[in-house]
Amino acid sequence: xxxxxxxxxxxxxxxxxxxxxxxxxxxxxxxxxxxxxxxxxxxxxxxxxxxxxxxxxxxxxxxxxxxxxxxxxxxxxxxxxxxxxxxxxxxxxxxxxxxxxxxxxxxxxxxxxxxxxxxxxxxxxxxxxxxxxxxxxxxxxxxxxxxxxxxxxxxxxxxxxxxxxxxxxxxxxxxxxxxxxxxxxxxxxxxxxxxxxxxxxxxxxxxxxxxxxxxxxxxxxxxxxxxxxxxxxxxxxxxxxxxxxxxxxxxxxxxxxxxx
Ligand SMILES: [Zn+2]
Numbered sequence: 001x002x003x004x005x006x007x008x009x010x011x012x013x014x015x016x017x018x019x020x021x022x023x024x025x026x027x028x029x030x031x032x033x034x035x036x037x038x039x040x041x042x043x044x045x046x047x048x049x050x051x052x053x054x055x056x057x058x059x060x061x062x063x064x065x066x067x068x069x070x071x072x073x074x075x076x077x078x079x080x081x082x083x084x085x086x087x088x089x090x091x092x093x094x095x096x097x098x099x100x101x102x103x104x105x106x107x108x109x110x111x112x113x114x115x116x117x118x119x120x121x122x123x124x125x126x127x128x129x130x131x132x133x134x135x136x137x138x139x140x141x142x143x144x145x146x147x148x149x150x151x152x153x154x155x156x157x158x159x160x161x162x163x164x165x166x167x168x169x170x171x172x173x174x175x176x177x178x179x180x181x182x183x184x185x186x187x188x189x190x191x192x193x194x195x196x197x198x199x200x201x202x203x204x205x206x207x208x209x210x211x212x213x214x215x216x217x218x219x220x221x222x223x224x225x226x227x228x229x230x231x232x233x234x235x236x237x238x239x240x241x242x243x244x245x246x247x248x249x250x251x252x253x254x255x256x257x258x259x260x
Contacts, residue, residue, distance in 0.1 A: 003020070004017070004019075007038045008034065012170045013030050015030065016166045017035070023093055036066065050110050050128060073110065074108040084110055086110070095115060098112075098115065102153075104139065109132055111129050113127055127164065127165050134172070135167055135206055135209045136219075146251035149254070150246065163211045165209040176189060
């Protein structure tokens, strides 16, 4: 039975810990000590990396030194032993892990898509999306263009609606306040804000999310919604949202959020 749990790191990072039986993997270990503590004496079997930022990679060297485990991720990252490329599939915890290129936040960013066989012939999909898709938000554009990020998010939002989404930061409340400002008429956002506020008040993570929940509440996946189009254009001082294409609207939303 696969279990996936967050290991908090730094101020708001989550290192996702995958365990099946006595096999353990982690995704994006920005630091080693919280991982070593979470393993409670068990050994680490492997590390997965989504992109090169230090808060996702800083724990690689000390963890490899301690556990001599393989590191799967973008080829350009120091310490990666198995380079991953978009379109590839590797086996992790006995399950297929699909790899998808999702440039935007960084150019090397990968989505890691684990397909867990469950009862009968059905599959539960688990998406490790690093800093590309957040609960009710998306990552900043440090290296890529709005067009790249828009298409990367479109790939993720096309995954099965039941896909569980494991983001790498606890940014949900802040993102929901922005979503609520952009689309105040969306009651799903208000409901999610209340439930996530209760979770944070209890010091619980608001993750994982699901693709269905993101499609309902994430403004960056909802650029076609007329209320969002109007809000984004009005905020940018653009006279006519109907003349803007979706990438342009996405760029306006991202720009707005950068200064929110
Ligand atoms: Zn990052």
